[in-house]
Amino acid sequence: MSAIAMEIRRNRLVMSYLIVAMLLVVLVVAGGFLSDRFLTWRNVGNLFQQLIVLGMVSLGQTFVVLMGGIDLAIGSLVSALTVFLANFLEWRPDLVWLALPLALVAATAVGALNGLLTVVLRVHSLIVTLGMSSIIFGATLMYRKEPGGSVPRAFADVAYAKIAGIPVSAIILVAIFALAGLWLQRTRSGRSIYFVGGDREAARLNGLPVDRIVVLAYALSGLCAGIAAIFLTARTGVGDPRIGVALTLQSVTPVVVGGTILAGGRGGVLGTFLGVLLVTMLNNLLNFVNVSSYYQWVIQGLIIIIAVGIHTSRRR
Amino acid sequence: MAPLDTPMPRSRGLSLATVFERYGLVIFLAVLMAVAAVASPTFLRPANLVNVLTIAAPLGMVVIGQTFVILVRGLDLSVASLMATVAVLATAFKATTNDAIPLIFLAAIVLSAVVGFLNGWLVARRNVSPFLATLAMMIILQGIRFAYTGGAPISTLPPGMGFLASGRILGVPVNLMTLAVLAIAFGIVLHRSRLGREIFMVGTNPKAAFLNGVAPDRVIILCYVICSVCAGIGGLFLLGYVGTVSNWVGQGYELDSIVAAVMGGVALTGGRGNIFAALLGVAVLMVINNLVLLLGFPIEMQLIIKGIIIIGAAAFYRTRLV
Known part of the structure; x- marks a missing residue:
C-alpha cells in the first residue's frame, strides 16, 4: 500500500472518529437539556461504572473484526464464566485469587479454540463461533438452568470501587x-x-504467520470476555446462564458505530471506545426521558444501519 | 463449458468418495433413523414420525427462504424475529371466525415482503453487510413488536389456524402438504426457471452476472423478499401449532434454518445449493432433536449437538469432491 493511500485511509478514519465524537457532544448537550439528572456527577459516575462490560466485549470484538472475522460466541462465553465464577466462589470464597486467573485462562483458551477451528477447518468464522456459542450455551444450561451462586463481599466491592471519585473499573x-x-x-x-484483515492472501505472501495471528485475535477476544465476565459477576453477585445472550450482538454495535468495517482491516479501538460511550449514554438518556426499552431496541437497530450507512457512503 | 485447466476427465463410475459426497446426508439420515429405531421402539411409530414432521414443517418453510438468501451470498438473521412479529400481527385482528384467515395471511405476506425488501435494499443498494442489515432488522422488529404488545401479547386466533398447523386431511398433516407445495413451487423457481439461473449466476459471480445482463441488485432484493415471505408463512404455521402468541415465537429459528441449509450443502459463499437437500437438512436436525429426547438426554444437549453439527457440516462440505 502506498504512503498516500495509507494517509487517505488514516484521514478517513479520523473523520469517522470526528463524526462519532460530534454525535457524543450533541448527545451530552441534548441530555443536559432533556433531563436535569443526566449531567449530574452521580449519573456520570454510574455511567462509567457500567461501561466496562460492554467496553471489554466490544474491544474483543474489535480485534476479531479488524482481523476479518466475527465472534458470535462472546455472549455465551460471558454467561458461562459468570456461572463458573459465582458457583466456584460460593464453594470456596477464599480462593478468589485462584478463580479469577482460572476464568481468564479458560476464556482465552475458548477464544483460541474458536480461532483454531476457523484456521484448521477453514470454515467461516460466523459458522464456527455460532456453533461454539450454541455448544457453550448448551453446556452451561446443562450445569445450571437458573441463576445461582454468590460472591464474597470483597470481590463484589471491586465493581463499585472508586479512587478519588472515579470508578476503578x-x-x-x-x-x-x-x-x-x-x-x-x-x-x-x-x-x-x-x-x-485487509488482505489475508497478501499477508500470507508477505510471510506473515497468518494462522497464528487469527488465533491470537480470537484468544484476545476470549480474554476480553473473561475480564467482562469478572466485572459482571462482581456487580450482579450471581452466575446467570442467560445474562450474556444479548451481549454478543451488543458487542458488534459499538464496533460498527466506531467506524470499523466488518470486512476487516480498517478501524480502530478509539472508534470502538467512542461507540461504547455513545451507545451507553444514549441508553442512559433514553431511560431518563422514560423511553421504554422496547423503543431502545428499535433505536439500536437504526443506529447500526445509520452508522454503516454513514461509514460506507464515506468509503465510496 | 468445461474449464480449460481441468486436470483429468471425471470418471464415469461412482467412486466411494463420490457416493459419500453426493448422498452423505441421506446416509447420515438413514443411520440416525436406524440408531433412533434401535434406541427407542417408539421412534418408528407412525404417530411419532408424523409428529416429528409436523414440528419440522414451519422450520422447513423458513429454510426454503434462507436457502434463497444464502445462494446470493447472504444470510438472514431476522427470520425468527419476523416470525414472532407476524404472529403478533395475526392476533391484531382479534378474529374469532375463520373468515379472517385469508386476511391474516395477506397481511402477514405483505408485512414480510416489506421487511424482506428493506433487508434486500440495505444489502444490495446500500452495501450494508447481510449480517448487520438483518441483525438490525431483527432488533427493530423486536422493539416494534414488544412496544405494540406491551410485553404481554393477547392470543385471539381463529380456530382454523390450529387446523392448518396441526390438523390432517386423509391422515396427512396440512402443514406438511403446505410445505410440499411451497417446496415444489420454489424448487421450480430456483432450479427450473430463468430467475433461478439468475440467482445462481449472481451467487457465483455478481460481476459476471451483471455483464451477462442480469441486474444483481434486483435478484438479491427478490431473494430477501422470498426469504421473508417464507419466514412469515412459517411464522403463521408455527403460531397455529403452538396455539398461543408469545413475543418469542420462532426463537432460535434463525440458527436452525442456517444449520439445516448448511447441512444440506448450501454453500455460504453463494451460488451452490439445492432446496430439497436443505429440507433434508431439516429432517436430519429434527431426527436428532427427537433422538435426544427419546434417549432421555437433557434437552440442552440439542444445543450442543447442533453446534457441533453446524461446524462439522461446514467443514465437510468445504472439502467436497464433486
Whole structure:
C-alpha cells in the first residue's frame, strides 16, 4: 500500500472518529437539556461504572473484526464464566485469587479454540463461533438452568470501587483500551492484525504467520470476555446462564458505530471506545426521558444501519 | 463449458468418495433413523414420525427462504424475529371466525415482503453487510413488536389456524402438504426457471452476472423478499401449532434454518445449493432433536449437538469432491 493511500485511509478514519465524537457532544448537550439528572456527577459516575462490560466485549470484538472475522460466541462465553465464577466462589470464597486467573485462562483458551477451528477447518468464522456459542450455551444450561451462586463481599466491592471519585473499573477500561491501541498501532504483531484483515492472501505472501495471528485475535477476544465476565459477576453477585445472550450482538454495535468495517482491516479501538460511550449514554438518556426499552431496541437497530450507512457512503 | 485447466476427465463410475459426497446426508439420515429405531421402539411409530414432521414443517418453510438468501451470498438473521412479529400481527385482528384467515395471511405476506425488501435494499443498494442489515432488522422488529404488545401479547386466533398447523386431511398433516407445495413451487423457481439461473449466476459471480445482463441488485432484493415471505408463512404455521402468541415465537429459528441449509450443502459463499437437500437438512436436525429426547438426554444437549453439527457440516462440505 502506498504512503498516500495509507494517509487517505488514516484521514478517513479520523473523520469517522470526528463524526462519532460530534454525535457524543450533541448527545451530552441534548441530555443536559432533556433531563436535569443526566449531567449530574452521580449519573456520570454510574455511567462509567457500567461501561466496562460492554467496553471489554466490544474491544474483543474489535480485534476479531479488524482481523476479518466475527465472534458470535462472546455472549455465551460471558454467561458461562459468570456461572463458573459465582458457583466456584460460593464453594470456596477464599480462593478468589485462584478463580479469577482460572476464568481468564479458560476464556482465552475458548477464544483460541474458536480461532483454531476457523484456521484448521477453514470454515467461516460466523459458522464456527455460532456453533461454539450454541455448544457453550448448551453446556452451561446443562450445569445450571437458573441463576445461582454468590460472591464474597470483597470481590463484589471491586465493581463499585472508586479512587478519588472515579470508578476503578473505568480506569482499568481506559488503561486496557490505551494499551490495545498502542499495541495495534505501534507493534509488529498488532499491525499484522490489520494486514490479515485487509488482505489475508497478501499477508500470507508477505510471510506473515497468518494462522497464528487469527488465533491470537480470537484468544484476545476470549480474554476480553473473561475480564467482562469478572466485572459482571462482581456487580450482579450471581452466575446467570442467560445474562450474556444479548451481549454478543451488543458487542458488534459499538464496533460498527466506531467506524470499523466488518470486512476487516480498517478501524480502530478509539472508534470502538467512542461507540461504547455513545451507545451507553444514549441508553442512559433514553431511560431518563422514560423511553421504554422496547423503543431502545428499535433505536439500536437504526443506529447500526445509520452508522454503516454513514461509514460506507464515506468509503465510496 | 468445461474449464480449460481441468486436470483429468471425471470418471464415469461412482467412486466411494463420490457416493459419500453426493448422498452423505441421506446416509447420515438413514443411520440416525436406524440408531433412533434401535434406541427407542417408539421412534418408528407412525404417530411419532408424523409428529416429528409436523414440528419440522414451519422450520422447513423458513429454510426454503434462507436457502434463497444464502445462494446470493447472504444470510438472514431476522427470520425468527419476523416470525414472532407476524404472529403478533395475526392476533391484531382479534378474529374469532375463520373468515379472517385469508386476511391474516395477506397481511402477514405483505408485512414480510416489506421487511424482506428493506433487508434486500440495505444489502444490495446500500452495501450494508447481510449480517448487520438483518441483525438490525431483527432488533427493530423486536422493539416494534414488544412496544405494540406491551410485553404481554393477547392470543385471539381463529380456530382454523390450529387446523392448518396441526390438523390432517386423509391422515396427512396440512402443514406438511403446505410445505410440499411451497417446496415444489420454489424448487421450480430456483432450479427450473430463468430467475433461478439468475440467482445462481449472481451467487457465483455478481460481476459476471451483471455483464451477462442480469441486474444483481434486483435478484438479491427478490431473494430477501422470498426469504421473508417464507419466514412469515412459517411464522403463521408455527403460531397455529403452538396455539398461543408469545413475543418469542420462532426463537432460535434463525440458527436452525442456517444449520439445516448448511447441512444440506448450501454453500455460504453463494451460488451452490439445492432446496430439497436443505429440507433434508431439516429432517436430519429434527431426527436428532427427537433422538435426544427419546434417549432421555437433557434437552440442552440439542444445543450442543447442533453446534457441533453446524461446524462439522461446514467443514465437510468445504472439502467436497464433486
